[in-house]
Amino acid sequence: xxxxxxxxxxxxxFYGFQAQDGLPTVAGEIEKALQKILGEVPEIVCAGRTDxxxxxxxxxxxxxTSLDKMKEYNWLRALNSILPRSxxxxxxxxMPEEWSARFDAKAREYHYFLVNQRFPDARRMRFASFCYYxxxxxxxxxxxxxxxxxxxxxxxxxxxxPSRTKIRQIYKLDTMRDGDLVTLRVIGxxxxxxxxxxxxxxxxxxxxxxxxxxxxxxxLDGQNRQLARxxxxxxxxxxxxxxxxxxxxxx
Amino acid sequence: xxxxxxxxxxxxxFYGFQAQDGLPTVAGEIEKALQKILGEVPEIVCAGRTDxxxxxxxxxxxxxTSLDKMKEYNWLRALNSILPRSxxxxxxxxMPEEWSARFDAKAREYHYFLVNQRFPDARRMRFASFCYYxxxxxxxxxxxxxxxxxxxxxxxxxxxxPSRTKIRQIYKLDTMRDGDLVTLRVIGxxxxxxxxxxxxxxxxxxxxxxxxxxxxxxxLDGQNRQLARxxxxxxxxxxxxxxxxxxxxxx
Numbered sequence: 389x390x391x392x393x394x395x396x397x398x399x400x401x402f403y404g405f406q407a408q409d410g411l412p413t414v415a416g417e418i419e420k421a422l423q424k425i426l427g428e429v430p431e432i433v434c435a436g437r438t439d440x441x442x443x444x445x446x447x448x449x450x451x452x453t454s455l456d457k458m459k460e461y462n463w464l465r466a467l468n469s470i471l472p473r474s475x476x477x478x479x480x481x482x483m484p485e486e487w488s489a490r491f492d493a494k495a496r497e498y499h500y501f502l503v504n505q506r507f508p509d510a511r512r513m514r515f516a517s518f519c520y521y522x523x524x525x526x527x528x529x530x531x532x533x534x535x536x537x538x539x540x541x542x543x544x545x546x547x548x549x550p551s552r553t554k555i556r557q558i559y560k561l562d563t564m565r566d567g568d569l570v571t572l573r574v575i576g577x578x579x580x581x582x583x584x585x586x587x588x589x590x591x592x593x594x595x596x597x598x599x600x601x602x603x604x605x606x607x608l609d610g611q612n613r614q615l616a617r618x619x620x621x622x623x624x625x626x627x628x629x630x631x632x633x634x635x636x637x638x639x
Numbered sequence: 640x641x642x643x644x645x646x647x648x649x650x651x652x653f654y655g656f657q658a659q660d661g662l663p664t665v666a667g668e669i670e671k672a673l674q675k676i677l678g679e680v681p682e683i684v685c686a687g688r689t690d691x692x693x694x695x696x697x698x699x700x701x702x703x704t705s706l707d708k709m710k711e712y713n714w715l716r717a718l719n720s721i722l723p724r725s726x727x728x729x730x731x732x733x734m735p736e737e738w739s740a741r742f743d744a745k746a747r748e749y750h751y752f753l754v755n756q757r758f759p760d761a762r763r764m765r766f767a768s769f770c771y772y773x774x775x776x777x778x779x780x781x782x783x784x785x786x787x788x789x790x791x792x793x794x795x796x797x798x799x800x801p802s803r804t805k806i807r808q809i810y811k812l813d814t815m816r817d818g819d820l821v822t823l824r825v826i827g828x829x830x831x832x833x834x835x836x837x838x839x840x841x842x843x844x845x846x847x848x849x850x851x852x853x854x855x856x857x858x859l860d861g862q863n864r865q866l867a868r869x870x871x872x873x874x875x876x877x878x879x880x881x882x883x884x885x886x887x888x889x890x
Contacts, residue, residue, distance in 0.1 A: 396760040445760055464758055476761040507715055509647040509696055510727040511877070515762055626762070 389456045390487055391463060392448065394479035399443040400514065400623065401474060406437050414438075414475055418449070421470040426453055435493045435630040436579065441622035443515060446478075446497075446629035450489040495559060495631040496579060500572040500588045501624045504565075516569070517624035521596055523570045525563040530601040531591050532561040532572075534608060542611040544587050545580035546619070554580060554611075559637050561587070573628075575637060582619050589620035640707045641738055642714065643699065645730035650694040651765065651874065652725060657688050665689075665726055669700070672721040677704055686744045686881040687830065692873035694766060697729075697748075697880035701740040746810060746882040747830060751823040751839045752875045755816075767820070768875035772847055774821045779814040781852040782842050783823075785859060786812050793862040795838050796831035797870070805831060805862075810888050812838070824879075826888060833870050840871035 397414050407415040419429045430451040438444060458466070460480040467477045501516035504523045508516075535544075535558055542554040557577040564571050572588055594603050594617070607615040631637045648665050658666040670680045681702040689695060709717070711731040718728045752767035755774045759767075786795075786809050793805040808828040815822050823839055845854050845868070858866040882888050 396762060398761045398765055400765075443762055445762065468758055473764050474761050476758055476764070478758050478760065507719055507727055507729050509729065510649045510725050511647060511694055511696065511766055513724050513727070514649055514651075514765060 389453050390450055390483045390485050391453060392450045392479075392481045392483045392487070392489060393463070393467070393477050395447050395449065395475060395477050396445045397443060397447065397476070398474040398515075399438060399441050402440065404438055404440045404442070405434060405444075405447070414444075414447075417471055417475050418467075421467050422451070424470055425458075425466055426455055433489050435489045436496050436627060438625075438627050439582070439622055442625045442627065443623075444627040447627050448489045448493070448630045450483060450487065452485070489630070492632055493578075493630045494634045495575050495577055495637045497573070497575045497628040497631070498579070498584045499626045499628050500574075500584060500620070501626065502570045502572070502592075504568045504570050508568075512569075513623075515623065515626065517621055519570070519592065523563070523565070523595070525565045525570060527601075528563045528570075528572075528591060528595055531594055531604040532563065534601070534605040535561050535587065539608055540611050541580055541583055541608070543607050543613055543616045544583050544590070545613060546582035546586070547613060549581035551580060556580065556583070559639060575631070584625060585619045585622065586613075586616050588624075590617040592620070593617040640704050641701055641734045641736050642704060643701045643730075643732045643734045643738070643740060644714070644718070644728050646698050646700065646726060646728050647696045648694060648698065648727070649725040650689060650692050653691065655689055655691045655693070656685060656695075656698070665695075665698075668722055668726050669718075672718050673702070675721055676717055677706055684740050686740045687747050687878060689876075689878050690833070690873055693876045693878065694874075695878040698878050699740045699744070699881045701734060701738065703736070740881070743883055744829075744881045745885045746826050746828055746888045748824065748826045748879040748882070749830070749835045750877045750879050751825075751835060751871070752877065753821045753823070753843075755819045755821050759819075763820075764874075766874065766877065768872055770821070770843065774814070774816070774846070776814045776816045776821060778852075779821075779823075779842060779846055782845055782855045783812045783814065785852065785856040786838065790859055791862050792831055792834055792859070794858050794864055794867045795834050795841070796864060797833035797837070798864060800832035802831060807831065807834070810890060826882075835876060836870045836873065837864075837867050839875075841868040843871070844868035 403411040405414045407413050432451050435448040463480040503512050503516045503518040506520040508518045538557045540554050541556050560575040654662040656665045658664050674680050683702050686699040714731040754763050754767045754769040757771045759769045789808045791805050792807050811826040
């Protein structure tokens with residue numbers, strides 16, 4: 389049985405998705421829960437690893453098991469009754485044996501939340517960063533547009549990223565405002581390590597300093613991490629969803 | 640100078656509002672910040688103490704200081720730059736010397752958030768409890784109405800409550816639905832220890848078991864904590880605001 393799970397997590401107290409000895413991680417919690425149900429820990433494949441402090445509304449994982457008596461709904465119940473409340477399984481589906489949460493993913497969507505207020509409420513800052521200066525989303529989108537398309541994103545990749553090629557496809561990158569909440573939304577084929585946080589940090593710095601939007605293209609073309617700006621803090625970042633059907637990707 | 644501050648906090652990691660030696664508390668953080676600014680810790684008066692794990696959007700405090708050179712806006716900036724992000728000062732106002740955040744408060748408003756979903760997202764559970772069974776707010780309100788008015792709330796008070804009289808006035812108590820979020824809203828003169836959480840826990844238990852609404856009145860009239868049901872968990876509770884003007888209290 390090839391089990392696909394969609395899960396959400398509050399990443400505040402986790403050292404990221406990937407299991408690490410002796411540290412609380414999302415995968416570590418899932419492994420502990422599967423150990424209780426299956427008596428063994430299957431290999432977990434995920435659509436996109438998230439870093440320490442990053443959240444997810446729609447992470448997707450899969451694993452193989454010989455246990456084939458349990459129905460999808462019972463997987464949901466059993467796992468959620470064992471997992472801490474900071475990790476919730478929201479969907480379960482049985483897939484063909486060869487299906488992979490990672491390799492069948494066509495695109496991933498992340499949101500970065502910014503509260504555009506000088507003194508925001510404390511509860512809003514749990515899942516957002518904040519900006520005291522006024523954010524004009526029309527103007528922000530002028531910077532964003534240069535990153536849409538297929539490019540080498542070396543400038544927006546952490547030095548430790550192990551990928552052979554830094555070429556990625558961004559399908560959509562824009563910002564939108566709802567009251568004093570500004571959301572950066574990005575959909576891409578896949579992302580390099582820290583890529584969304586470096587893009588967001590760079591965008592805000594260029595905007596705040598009044599640099600012209602074309603500077604974003606120059607940073608991209610330079611293919612050098614030193615050209616981009618700071619990696620923004622993780623707590624505003626949410627892994628929203630995975631696209632397995634190319635036709636569903638917004639263009 | 641009599642300084643009034645409105646503050647919000649994410650109570651997750653605090654042992655309640657009141658300062659306690661060696662434990663992280665909201666008042667403890669404010670005292671540390673005031674120590675840095677004033678070189679001393681003034682006595683802090685608050686509109687309503689909150690328990691471990693309870694949040695606030697609009698707690699109000701005041702304190703007296705001989706420092707009279709700092710403007711209101713600078714108090715906001717200075718305190719927010721020192722305080723952890725889980726405590727944010729949202730307003731500052733200078734008041735007449737005799738004004739008290741506690742004794743001049745005419746009413747307090749609390750909200751209890753319930754996600755009405757079997758498998759809610761993890762991020763929503765940071766500031767809410769959840770109910771897997773369907774909540775009908777019209778029906779819930781049939782139970783609520785018996786508690787509105789001036790009553791002896793002994794049945795809905797923690798055993799350790801030190802108040803001489805358990806008589807309190809509830810101006811408003813109802814539930815409302817927005818999508819799958821159900822909010823219990825209560826406005827009262829003041830609240831006994833755990834009163835909102837015992838009311839919410841009792842309401843949900845009576846509703847779930849299909850008990851008739853009049854049972855709420857019987858529990859109230861019994862004036863005995865043993866008649867009411869469990870205290871619901873703290874994380875869904877938010878201290879929303881304080882009313883200092885009687886005319887603003889919704890009736």
